[in-house]
Amino acid sequence: MTFVQGDRAPEPADETLRRIAAELRRPIAFDATIDTAALQAIRAGRRSTGRRGVWPWLGAAAAALAASILLAVVPHRDPAGGPPRAVLLRLVAPASSTVTVVGDFNDWNPSATPLAPSGAGEWTVRLRLPPGRYRYTFLVDGREWQRDPTEPPAPDDDYGAPMSVITVS
Amino acid sequence: MTESDAALVARTLAGDLDAFAGLMARYRNSLGLYALHMLGNREDAEEALQDGFVRAYWALASCREPERFGAWLFRIVVNRCRTVRRRLRRHDHLTLLPADLPGRRGDVSETLGWREEIGRALARLRPHYREAFLLRYVEEMEYDEIARLTGAKEPAVRMRVKRASDQLRKLLRDVRAG
């Protein structure tokens, strides 16, 4: 497929690369459900622009007061953050039998978020997190803390355990 | 007679969502192919693709050359792939499952082996190298086009394509193809 007017890019010089390119160019079909889902999102977006307030009788000041008190009581992530985003956490730990993750996103609960083996000694878990910054670490076989080598180390080390930080944008 | 991209864009801007559906159907497979090779698995590719479609819809008024809608949409999907990749932090050691690869009847075992090997090798490239290689040899773009699309300078693009090619060649030299 080319979008360029004019000369096509030349073929790779050698046989191996030509075969690779040819294989990669072979078409595949993607499901129309992708289009359907995109249309749903678009329609939802079209509906929400121009929507009136749910309680038109509640003055703006009273609503803001209620919201600020409620938000102060209930533990919350920053409401201005945005919708949750998919995040993949992974650890290569071939000789292990269990791996879990603890962090700011699960109240540091060692049994809340297990990783699953995904082959070749790798463990993964897919999370949905609102935008923000999260400290976390892995617990391997219930006894050893290991930080995520693919993310920056956490700058603070209050408790002596290896720690990583992920930024979700 | 099929409508041109420009005509479908115009109808979409006039409020006709069916026209946008037509545009998505037209480009879904080709853009999905790039996303799949770039991200290494179908789930992430579909996310990038769907996200790209939605963004394209809302930004459609800024598509200055509707007759080149495909190239404009492709740029959006390339960026979505970068965002999805960063967020999901797909690095090396990505394994393409056979289900993610193009299906073909015939000598499945040997062909599948070759395809899997390509997928594995591709996944081991640095993302910038993989992107440059795909844009050059799969999307068949010129270097200056790739430079404009990615924001990198042309010499850097050439270097990335060369490094990607060298690494792929080395990784795949000993694999027999079907």
Add this chain to the structure above:
Amino acid sequence: MRSPALLATALLLFGPALLNAQDRRLAERLDPITAGAVQHLVDSARTARLPTEPLVQKALEGNTLGASGERIRAAVAALYGQLGRARAALGGSATDAEVTAGAGAIRAGVPADTLQRLRTLRSGRSLVVPISVLTDLMTEGTPPDRAYRSVFDLARDGRPDDDFLALREKP
């Protein structure tokens, strides 16, 4: 129709009682002295318009990692100070996420006036990602001047979050 003023009055009357309720998680997982001390800091943070959840999470982290009550109290108190300095640097309109990210930056050695400068350069847009990237660069050993310059340049040019994240990637 109920009067909005009646609702607002009810909230004003009962709000303070709700605010002083202890976070259930602290009571369940920490010893009573540590739970009380952390709750006190949480209440103070709320009054000072600082984010409270990072304080709770810092306490729970210590609990999971087996830290003593004394160590947990010290860590939460230190974080409280960092949040306060971040709020002072970033201003009253900064979001919880920005203040939290700012606290992490201060902990990593980023001066408060650097955060202030960033606010000025990128006013009206979220600072969470720029501050986070700056913190990561510093933690990974990038010379501070280089880290500040890279982030300031992008902020001055109005670049999107993705461009800041790309600073962490190798070429």
